[in-house]
């Protein structure tokens with residue numbers, strides 16, 4: 001029986017017994033804070049709140065592990081990342097800032113610039129041909145000096161690309177078109193979009209790129225290292241959650257968040273457990289919000305937030321990991337290979353059961369993992385691929401290699417593919433701003449805005465990568481949003497006013 005609000009922080013028998021708890025003055029010692037989700041934003045929020053002196057902080061996580069879209073697992077010779085893999089940049093990046101002196105991160109450097117392009121008739125394009133067209137493709141992306149514009153990134157890039165290609169003499173337009181398609185596919189894997197024609201050009205320009213190497217990697221340690229540093233986990237104990245020991249509960253999927261009234265917020269887990277909080281920080285992905293908001297929130301969320309949830313998007317980007325018995329089989333001077341579909345081959349492919357291979361853009365070596373190759377697939381075809389049996393996916397990839405590569409590829413020893421969209425706790429990979437969101441004048445700022453009472457007390461807060469205005473889709477962005485919401489609560493509890 002919950003006779004006092006303070007004793008209600010664990011499990012209550014019914015929602016009504018919790019709901020009648022009288023409002024009491026709260027402090028950092030007594031305020032009950034529930035964070036939904038243990039991805040980087042949830043862990044960043046929890047660790048900072050504890051640092052700031054909050055005592056009653058709980059993370060409720062649906063999965064049986066922490067980390068969210070950071071999922072570093074043991075595979076082949078060490079660790080691989082099924083989700084976030086690179087720290088994108090060295091300046092203006094809170095992940096790099098926190099890690100740079102710990103001797104963990106390594107630069108990728110020039111290796112990312114060496115790219116092979118092969119056509120579906122096995123023709124390996126000369127560097128000269130590729131460099132000319134790739135330079136134009138890269139130059140077609142709107143940069144810092146381009147003023148904000150309406151319309152899609154895809155329209156902008158395509159127009160600029162052809163304007164420049166048309167200035168070349170003796171250009172093979174079929175080849176130029178294949179290379180553009182591959183480039184658009186690559187950019188989709190960066191943006192997380194199905195195609196670039198729904199990605200907001202304005203949103204792309206408002207994303208703030210971090211300086212320096214954009215593919216700094218974790219070698220054989222995995223992105224989870226960052227979370228361990230945030231939590232201050234013991235280096236020799238892989239299960240130690242550091243300052244979060246005793247604060248994280250796994251397998252606790254929240255199915256209802258009742259934020260009615262002005263006082264406590266009541267949550268219900270999938271198995272009927274009731275939890276009461278004074279403040280809730282919801283960090284679930286945009287995909288989860290899209291799919292579940294109608295059932296999850298009582299009462300319904302305000303119109304502005306719904307507009308953002310509906311108009312922003314979470315695309316699907318999946319990975320393939322192939323482990324070989326000895327070293328990976330591509331030649332030493334092929335650190336990565338991009339696939340260019342000739343028009344007639346593409347039309348043929350589209351009539352077969354392997355149509356989804358159209359959206360596999362490229363494969364590359366994995367630094368510090370000499371026996372691995374990693375490949376990428378985007379969009380609708382990634383979602384379809386997720387539904388296929390693993391053997392069928394691998395068989396498709398082996399067919400793709402035979403079709404494109406002028407050398408033999410052995411059968412891999414083992415194979416992994418990700419399924420970020422099929423998992424109901426994610427429903428996709430990372431978010432992007434759409435032209436539709438521009439039209440509705442909504443964006444991450446509407447996702448961010450907390451729901452509070454008239455006194456300014458935040459009751460239901462939102463963090464997570466999609467709520468970042470300048471670093472959405474990244475771990476550093478997600479981390480910043482967790483800190484942002486912790487600081488919001490800290491500012492509230494640091495006010496002079498005696499009543500909270």
Ligand SMILES: Cc1cc2nc3c(=O)[nH]c(=O)nc-3n(C[C@H](O)[C@H](O)[C@H](O)COP(=O)(O)OP(=O)(O)OC[C@H]3O[C@@H](n4cnc5c(N)ncnc54)[C@H](O)[C@@H]3O)c2cc1C
Pocket residue numbers: 036037038039040041042060061062063066067068069070082083084085086087088252253254255283284285288317318319418420424425426428429430463464465466472473474475476478
């Ligand atoms: C394939 C892939 C590659 C990526 N590569 C990079 C990269 O190289 N660099 C980079 O910076 N970023 C990358 N990202 C993006 C990055 O992983 C995300 O931006 C970041 O992890 C998002 O963190 P978050 O805390 O916002 O959300 P999440 O990590 O999704 O955390 C949310 C948590 O909420 C939990 N949850 C969901 N629903 C419920 C519920 N009802 N109840 C309780 N818990 C719930 C989830 O299980 C999850 O643990 C990649 C992502 C993917 C998928």
